[in-house]
Amino acid sequence: xxxxxxxxxxxxxxxxxxxxxxxxxxxxxxxxxxxxxxxxxxxxxxxxxxxxxxxxxxxxxxxxxxxxxxxxxxxxxxxxxxxxxxxxxxxxxxxxxxxxxxxxxxxxxxxxxxxxxxxxxxxxxxxxxxxxxxxxxxxxxxxxxxxxxxxxxxxxxxxxxxxxxxxxxxxxxxxxxxxxxxxxxxxxxxxxxxxxxxxxxxxxxxxxxxxxxxx
Numbered sequence: 001x002x003x004x005x006x007x008x009x010x011x012x013x014x015x016x017x018x019x020x021x022x023x024x025x026x027x028x029x030x031x032x033x034x035x036x037x038x039x040x041x042x043x044x045x046x047x048x049x050x051x052x053x054x055x056x057x058x059x060x061x062x063x064x065x066x067x068x069x070x071x072x073x074x075x076x077x078x079x080x081x082x083x084x085x086x087x088x089x090x091x092x093x094x095x096x097x098x099x100x101x102x103x104x105x106x107x108x109x110x111x112x113x114x115x116x117x118x119x120x121x122x123x124x125x126x127x128x129x130x131x132x133x134x135x136x137x138x139x140x141x142x143x144x145x146x147x148x149x150x151x152x153x154x155x156x157x158x159x160x161x162x163x164x165x166x167x168x169x170x171x172x173x174x175x176x177x178x179x180x181x182x183x184x185x186x187x188x189x190x191x192x193x194x195x196x197x198x199x200x201x202x203x204x205x206x207x208x209x210x211x212x213x214x215x
Contacts, residue, residue, distance in 0.1 A: 037185050037198060038205040044179035050145050052109070052135040055122035060135040062178045068103040069210070070174040071184075071202075074151050076112035076165050077124040081194055084128075086169070089199040091128040096203045101210045102176070110136035111146065111153040112165050149174075150183050169195040171202070175213070182209060 034040070052060040071090065075083035090106050097104040108125050110116040113136045116124075121134040136142065146153060153167040169186040184202050186195035 034205050034208055035201050037187060037201050038182055038209075039185060040182040040209065041180060044175055044177070044181045045148070046177075046179050047148050047174065050148070051141045052137040052145060053118070055118045055125065055134040057118055060133075064133075065174045065176070065178040067176050068105050069100075069176060069206070070105050070107050071097075072107045072109060072149055072151075072172040072174060074109045074111050074146055074149070074153060074167050076110050076167070077116050077120055078112065078162075079165070081192070082167075082169050082196065085192060085194065085196060086171070087125070087128040087132070089196070090132075093199040093203050094129055094131070097206070100203075100207055102213070104206070106132045108132055108134045109142075109146065109149075110134065111142060111167050112136075112155070113138055113142060148180065150180060169197065171197050173206070173209070
């Protein structure tokens with residue numbers, strides 16, 4: 001089982017690298033004034049055939065991205081560090097996100113469907129903010145959706161009860177047309193010793209992206 005998980009992880013990384021090399025461009029000139037923490041796709045990528053379930057048991061498809069900007073983070077409720085820290089920071093900046101020029105939603109995609117039941121997911125995200133959306137699915141539907149978002153995950157030692165899940169620390173940005181628009185990359189936080197997206201930089205960069213948006 002461990003070898004299979006490692007193979008899945010290697011393939012996911014390879015696919016992500018291939019996609020990144022084929023489509024990402026830096027937006028860091030004086031006109032846009034974006035920080036180096038954000039990568040904007042020169043041609044946003046349409047999301048297709050997303051088939052997840054939200055924490056209420058309702059379908060979560062690419063249609064749920066329509067008409068708003070979505071910040072999508074992948075993780076799991078048993079995560080000991082990056083997930084609760086990132087969600088807490090998103091909750092902290094959420095009032096500022098709501099003041100931006102365009103509706104914004106936060107979506108938490110669990111990459112641990114075996115343990116993250118809808119009830120657990122709902123309680124977990126509500127702890128940070130009841131407006132946050134949570135979704136997941138079996139790996140056959142989950143892996144392609146996560147890869148479309150430019151993110152990756154891999155489960156190791158799944159036969160152990162307290163197994164850990166490796167996953168991206170980046171936050172994907174989906175535009176109101178349901179296209180992958182940008183990615184907010186983590187920096188290394190010296191206090192927590194973890195790779196984390198800077199919430200204050202995210203707000204500033206997202207505000208600039210929304211001002212440029214011609215949707």
